[in-house]
Amino acid sequence: MALNEFIASSAANPLGRPRGIWSTLHLDPILLFLLLALVSGGLFVLYSGADRNVEVVKAQGIRLGVAFVVMLVFAQLDPSVFRRWAPWLYGAGIIALLAVLVVGVGAKGAQRWLALPGLPRFQPSELMKLVVPMMAAWYLSRHYLPPRLRHVAVGLAIVLVPMMMIIKQPDLGTSLLVGMAGLFVVFFAGISWKLITAFIALVSVSAPMMWFFVMRDYQKQRVLTLLDPQSDPLGAGWNIIQSKTAIGSGGFDGKGWLQGTQSHLEFLPESHTDFIVAVLAEEFGFIGMLVLMTVYFLIILRCLYIAVTAQDSFSRLLAGALTMTFFIYIFVNVGMVSGLLPVVGVPLPLISYGGTSSVTLMAAFGVLMSIHTHRRMIGA
């Protein structure tokens, strides 16, 4: 069968509406284009951030390729699949998190991985970034929206239980992202402003309690360091001082690709992982940052459009929450590197070196594409 005929036959769907190749593949071309632009630009920055190490770029390319395949797979699944699977995935996730706390393996003083025999080592907390909003969306969309207080309480519990378990690992960055994903579901579901205000008040009160009873010393140190980086210029403050210096010295138009002295002379730590945005800012300057922010913003815009045009509450809530998770990634990472937020291990989405977050993020985009490309059939 010739390609043209294939396209033509695929286009003829049962409702008689024309279906393009994108619908057939269940991909959103606008989102795909933006993601590809982001990822390919990111590889250039990574090459510089990894100090011209081709191996690093190659490895990241392969991971991104895998992530795109994962996205493609998720996009093929009908949103109802996610809905039906949500409680089971959530239950499995909680058990996995428990297992991590009991038998998990880790590095740098944190237990994050679960090494099950016969399976590749994986990080259940990473999976929860997808599963928690799914579960919250599943639960809240079962009831009338805006939710009642009771439902809000259950919704929050769905979010807070895994979040606390992840904090215990300890992994502040991931628990933050998981928590935010869940809370955005509650927000999109229509929780009343009165409750939001109360909730913010509660958080403000519990923050000091967290400080004394939950946070680890190194986490406290990060917060203290943020408040006064100069207090420990060679220790904890070093990263922030150096990354701010990298960003600031980049100036308006940057030092040029591969010309960043801060990163290449090893002043900037983790220049190809969490702090890669400093490399970009140093080498491409304010203009580069504007371009990056624009691409991110356009992606968010497209995703929110998908959410708004989604055809049922579950899809809407899930799409909105995943979009906002993506945004939180960006905000926390850039805020942290530029010294606005404490240093928590949050990568710059789709640019930082590292596989897990890229796969999760692309899976989320796959879910969004699925929601977008399956809506007519659901609506039928």
Add this chain to the structure above:
Amino acid sequence: MPWGEFKDTAAERRLFQRRTIVVMTFVVLMIGGLIARMYQLQVVEHEVFTTLSDKNRVQVQSVPPPRGLIYDRNHVLLAENRPVFSVTLVPERVDGMDQTLSQLGGILDVSGEDLERFHRRLQEPRRPFQEIPLRYDLNEQEMARLAVHRHELPGVEVKAELVRYYPHSTLTSHSLGFVGRINRDELQRIDPVNYAGTNYIGKSGIERFYEELLHGTVGYQHVETNARGRTLRVLERENPVPGEDLQLQLDLRLQERAYDLLDDRRGAIVAIEPATGGILALASVPGFDTNKFVTGISVKDYRELSESRDKPLFNRALRGQYPPGSTLKPMLAIAALDSGATDRDYTIWDPGYFQLNNSGRRYRDWKRTGHGWVDLMDAMAESCDVYFYEIAVKMGVDTMYSYLSRFGFGEDASLDVSGALSGLLPSKEWKRAMRSEPWYPGDSVNLGIGQGFMLATPLQLATATSLIANRGTWVEPRLLREIDGDTPVEQYLPDGNHEPLKLKNPADWEFVVDTMAEVMHGRHGTARGSGRNAPFRMAGKTGTAQVFSLAEDEEYDAEEIRERLRDHALFVGFAPVDNPKIAVAVIVENGGGGSSTAAPVARELFDAWLVEFPAGDQEAVVGNVENKGLD
């Protein structure tokens, strides 16, 4: 409840849309905030961070100038610079000092002493990020092993450094001096900028005196470094100005001969070229290996040197203060003739002793039987003590003091010999001030034969002898001969400030020189054995200085004490008589008599200088040596 049924889907959609608008606003605000933050850092505060960034990567490093070389008068290298590889640590960059040190100990041979020295220097004040050496003189295997492990050892560097090396270390230890590590006191004194990269400074001798010339001017380089301080490339460089090369008056061959002649005995030899004041040889035996001091001598080695009974660290030529004994007689003869205390024909009867008055104590002559009738010529040739007792009393202390001081006694008359002592030229005032006693005539008697309070260094004796050789013309002793390059010597060599010693009858110089020649060549000359068969005429005077007592802390050892109680043997002299090329002072501690021990040494030096390597024929001599080397 089935999905979507009984629900107001339109209301839910509107609710979601409203929430999305809120979220959109939130996103726009937050991204706007991030962009504002970027604007603040990258545009508003750009200058600040650019400065920080440059400060991060560009460091100014000082480049120490290579130290000037030192040659002898025939351009034989006496002090050079050798590259030495050492392993250094920058404490600010070392992750765990103890762990790093133990790891290094597994890679290199680090002795307990190295560690001890390292820890000591770690405590001392130092410039930030200045490296502290742990071990010097790495061999190639150690450097290779270190290179393999280098990445595991932040803050550990291998440094090539030019370190002073003295190819003739022991021979030149006391004349040249040596360099050593800059210590705390010196750190206060030196120009911190010019010495920014320098670790060594002249500690003694020429190295100390001409420190300014030898050191040169520091250079700078701007280097790009990474966060661990490792230099990646040099951005710009201002080369240091190397120190000036110095040529000394010393003749290494003569210096070596002097050491050989003193052999294993303790003693000192100073040889001066009378025409120039140039010090041809300055030997203090035993010497020591100066190279050990350059990078820091080990405690054990230092203890060995400092506790040695032979005092190898003690510079006898400059700082050994000995009673000059009879070697003072030529100067006293000049004084006596010029002051009128005696004349050439004045004759006395020497019964073997001298009495101030009939009831007074007897001052014995070294010859118990006495010399009989002696005039000044005989008194010098035979070293008659009684004659000099008498003229000393006649002159009195003031006259003797006045003449002797004009010979340079009681002061350091040298121009550039650092560390030289001034000996002791006694006077009435001195005795009253120091001893609270008047000057007794007996003190004058003692001074008449260079004993009693009088103390002189070998350098002073050689200087005074040069003055006689020059017939009164002063040339202060000096070590520097030339500065290689354009710098004139006069600019750095201090000026001499001694008036020539003019005699009422200048012919008295010749007369006294003749009496000294009689010592060497006369039938009764005390050094006639040493003057025999010489192809040139020489003038000299033997001396024997009494060693009065043992130092209190010296242990009792019959053999040893007998040896150490023996008199010091002295000799001063010059040659040839008519056109003096060399004036010497020789002292052999506990050597016994000057005529038997010191005079032969001087004769050999004269032979060496005048016959073996005559001044005008230096090229030929050097040529011969080279030819031998080729064969």
